[in-house]
Amino acid sequence: MKEILDAIQSPDSTPADFAALPLPESYRAITVHKDETEMFAGLQTRDKDPRKSIHLDDVPVPELGPGEALVAVMASSVNYNSVWTSIFEPLSTFGFLERYGRTNDLAKRHDLPYHIIGSDLAGVVLRTGPGVNAWKPGDEVVAHCLSVEMESSDGHNDTMLDPEQRIWGFETNFGGLAEVALVKSNQLMPKPGHLSWEEAAAPGLVNSTAYRQLVSRNGAAMKQGDNVLIWGASGGLGSYATQFALAGGANPICVVSSDQKADICRSMGAEAIIDRNAEDYKFWKDETTQDPKEWKRFGKRIRELTGGEDIDIVFEHPGRETFGASVFVTRKGGTITTCASTSGYMHEYDNRYLWMSLKRIIGSHFANYREAWEANRLIAKGKIHPTLSKVYSLEETGQAAYDVHRNLHQGKVGVLCLAPEAGLGVRDEEMRAKHIDAINRFRNI
Ligand SMILES: C/C=C/C(=O)SCCNC(=O)CCNC(=O)[C@H](O)C(C)(C)COP(=O)(O)OP(=O)(O)OC[C@H]1O[C@@H](n2cnc3c(N)ncnc32)[C@H](O)[C@@H]1OP(=O)(O)O
Ligand SMILES: NC(=O)C1=CN([C@@H]2O[C@H](COP(=O)(O)OP(=O)(O)OC[C@H]3O[C@@H](n4cnc5c(N)ncnc54)[C@H](OP(=O)(O)O)[C@@H]3O)[C@@H](O)[C@H]2O)C=CC1
Numbered sequence: 295m296k297e298i299l300d301a302i303q304s305p306d307s308t309p310a311d312f313a314a315l316p317l318p319e320s321y322r323a324i325t326v327h328k329d330e331t332e333m334f335a336g337l338q339t340r341d342k343d344p345r346k347s348i349h350l351d352d353v354p355v356p357e358l359g360p361g362e363a364l365v366a367v368m369a370s371s372v373n374y375n376s377v378w379t380s381i382f383e384p385l386s387t388f389g390f391l392e393r394y395g396r397t398n399d400l401a402k403r404h405d406l407p408y409h410i411i412g413s414d415l416a417g418v419v420l421r422t423g424p425g426v427n428a429w430k431p432g433d434e435v436v437a438h439c440l441s442v443e444m445e446s447s448d449g450h451n452d453t454m455l456d457p458e459q460r461i462w463g464f465e466t467n468f469g470g471l472a473e474v475a476l477v478k479s480n481q482l483m484p485k486p487g488h489l490s491w492e493e494a495a496a497p498g499l500v501n502s503t504a505y506r507q508l509v510s511r512n513g514a515a516m517k518q519g520d521n522v523l524i525w526g527a528s529g530g531l532g533s534y535a536t537q538f539a540l541a542g543g544a545n546p547i548c549v550v551s552s553d554q555k556a557d558i559c560r561s562m563g564a565e566a567i568i569d570r571n572a573e574d575y576k577f578w579k580d581e582t583t584q585d586p587k588e589w590k591r592f593g594k595r596i597r598e599l600t601g602g603e604d605i606d607i608v609f610e611h612p613g614r615e616t617f618g619a620s621v622f623v624t625r626k627g628g629t630i631t632t633c634a635s636t637s638g639y640m641h642e643y644d645n646r647y648l649w650m651s652l653k654r655i656i657g658s659h660f661a662n663y664r665e666a667w668e669a670n671r672l673i674a675k676g677k678i679h680p681t682l683s684k685v686y687s688l689e690e691t692g693q694a695a696y697d698v699h700r701n702l703h704q705g706k707v708g709v710l711c712l713a714p715e716a717g718l719g720v721r722d723e724e725m726r727a728k729h730i731d732a733i734n735r736f737r738n739i
Contacts, residue, residue, distance in 0.1 A: 295321065295473060298366050299712050302418050312420060312431035317364070320352045323472035324691045325408040326379055331386040344380035344699055345692035351408060356468050356476050359400045360424045363479045365435065367417040367711040368491035368719060370470040371682075372691070373499045374530065374636070376411045377699045379464060380692075384639065387411075390465040397443075397458070404467040412471030413439035413463040416485050416495035416719070417712070426479040434485040434719070437477045438666035439499050441466050452512060453662040461660060470495075471691055473712050480663055486674040487722035492708035493733060494719070496682040497534065497673050500706065502661035504534040505669035507631050508609055509542065512665070513658045514631040518543035520606040523596065523623065525616055527564065528555040530698075531633070533681035533705045533736070535609045536562050541677055547596055547605065551701075554739065558704060561735055566599035568592075577619045584642065589622040596623055607631060614638030626651040633658045676725060679732040681705030683739055685716050705736035 295318050301307045326347050334342040358364055379387045387409055395405025419433040429435070442449055442456040449456025463469020468476035485494045507513040508522065516522060522539045526532040527548030539546035540563045547566040548559040556567045575592055579585045596605060604625035610617065613635025620630050621643040632655065635641065647653070661669065672678040685708040686694040697703045710716065720726055726733065 295712070298420065299714070302366060302368065302712070303718070307432060309430050309432040312418065315420065317355055317420065318474070320354050321473040322350055322688060323353045323410040324412060324688065325349050325351045325353070325410050326387075328388045328407040328409070331382050331388060334381060339381065339383060340700075342381035342383070344377060344695035347380045347382070348692035348695060350689055350691070353408065353410060353472075355474055356403050358421055358423045358476070361426060361479055362423040363419050363426060363429060363477055363482060364421045365415060365417045365437065365475050365477060366420050367415045367470055367472055367475050368713040369416050369495040370412045370472075370709045370711055371414040371492075371496045371498070372694045372698050372707045372709060373413050374634075374698060375413055375461060375464045375499075376471065377695050379409065379411050380695050381699070387464060390460070391467055394460065394466060406467055410467055410469050410472050411463050412469035412475070413461055414495050414498040415470035415475050415711075416491045417475070419482070420474070422479060429479050429482050433482070434721070435482045436485050436494050436498055436670060437462070437470065437475070437481040438483060438502055438661070438663070438670070439463060440481065440660055440663060440666065441478055442480075454512070454659060471688070471709055471711070473688075483667055483670045484674065485719070486670070488676065488720065488725035488729065489673070489680060489733070490717050491713045491719040492685050492710060492716055493680040493682050496680040496706040496708050497678070498666075498670070499660070500530040501534045501673065501678065502666040502669045503633055503658070504531050504538060504609075505672075506661040506665045507633050507658040508535050508538050508607065510661070510665050512662075513656060514607045514629045516542055516544050516607055520544040521547060521600050521603055521625075522607045522609060523547045523549065523605045523620070524609045525549050525612050525620075527567075528558040528704055530706055531611055532609070533558075533562070534678065536564055537678045540564065541672075545600065547599055555704065558736065558739065568595055568599070575619070577615060584618045586622070586644070589619045592619050593623040604628070611635075612637050614641055617641040618643040621653065621655075622647050624651075624653050627653065629654050629656055631656040631658050676729045679729060679735065681736045682708050683736040684708070685710060704739050
């Protein structure tokens with residue numbers, strides 16, 4: 295592994311040098327264990343502690359198949375899907391690995407008693423499998439997390455519709471929170487040169503998801519002037535949705551839960567901000583009853599902030615707790631676009647407000663390769679910036695996941711894998727200097 299790291303850090307290394315490097319037999323990886331899937335049985339979601347289920351193990355390097363690449367991972371990031379994996383909710387991800395393993399001989403590699411998690415990476419290609427022409431050893435890359443087989447016609451208009459669509463590092467093994475990762479070569483994209491490894495690894499999953507959900511025609515197709523209600527506007531998804539709204543000439547109405555988070559949104563350029571804690575919205579009277587008066591109070595507050603207008607697009611992901619309010623505050627003909635249900639997936643809303651006002655609910659999930667590429671291109675051009683706050687070592691990944699689970703973090707949380715320290719890997723200092731304030735906006739808060 296030291297030889298690999300030396301080659302990555304030497305400005306003189308050539309593709310041939312990388313191709314000649316011997317692969318290590320094993321590498322360090324963040325895992326959850328199949329024999330521990332019941333460890334949190336009986337506990338409330340909030341009390342399930344990722345620090346107990348997340349392990350740092352030595353694992354063998356997987357065999358490389360056709361159309362695949364092995365990547366030396368310099369940095370990765372914590373996504374909420376790794377929190378779900380680590381608390382075995384809504385179900386254990388080992389079921390996904392077993393199901394994938396049953397599809398063909400090569401996929402059997404994924405069905406192991408340990409799951410190497412993580413759905414982001416920035417690093418360097420070490421080896422490519424047969425049939426890979428677009429990438430070569432030594433390429434500096436980021437990887438998006440869409441894994442598809444594309445043997446069915448279903449996915450050929452939109453790869454997200456492939457019946458064998460999986461999220462890498464969640465529904466497949468050999469994820470990015472590790473020193474080496476196995477990806478399909480059509481997950482690779484150029485690493486933005488003006489960013490360090492950990493900055494480049496931070497946006498991938500959430501940036502691509504927010505791009506499809508909000509900007510793409512497959513999502514809400516946001517346009518100039520739209521009022522966009524963004525839940526968790528300084529969180530993982532929300533910090534990118536807010537930037538897309540501002541960069542696209544829309545009007546973000548940012549919902550957050552503290553003064554500090556409101557300040558972050560202001561520093562991104564947002565003006566309309568609602569602190570859901572300070573204003574104490576209680577959309578639910580009890581476990582089973584919502585309070586439409588609270589939806590109305592929320593809608594009134596939005597009208598105050600927009601000069602009397604209602605919401606064109608709701609960027610939804612909290613789910614059960616907020617969905618009734620989200621449907622209510624959307625304007626006639628408006629769109630609620632949802633990609634998650636952090637607070638519960640059995641949503642309840644008053645359907646009269648949906649059909650009588652001709653509103654639409656759009657389900658959105660990650661992004662196809664083209665959407666992920668376009669989202670990464672915006673990062674590379676300095677139009678959208680990483681929202682990296684803290685950086686942890688690989689050993690501290692459990693703590694990093696705990697922070698995200700408990701909503702103690704801001705923006706995105708990074709993890710150094712092979713990178714010995716933060717700040718390495720910048721190739722375009724001039725462009726970096728132009729954007730340095732925006733790049734550092736979330737750092738150490
Ligand atoms: C990029 C980052 C993303 C995120 O962070 S997203 C957040 C994290 N992700 C999640 O929380 C999602 C986790 N996944 C799940 O919870 C589950 O993954 C799903 C609920 C999405 C699906 O559950 P499943 O068990 O995989 O599928 P089924 O459809 O409930 O069960 C499969 C069986 O149901 C049959 N079936 C499917 N559709 C129909 C139909 N329309 N009519 C009749 N049967 C149907 C199938 O055939 C099959 O059957 P047979 O078990 O016998 O093989
Ligand atoms: N389908 C897909 O492709 C994807 C789905 N996801 C899913 O989306 C969800 C969010 O991910 P991500 O943004 O990365 O997570 P983060 O935790 O980084 O951000 C979510 C934000 O939502 C807000 N929030 C949390 N709970 C509630 C609540 N009950 N009511 C209102 N606001 C709430 C919080 O902000 P505040 O406290 O300031 O209000 C929090 O910071 C997760 O469930 C994740 O699995 C994520 C990426 C892709």
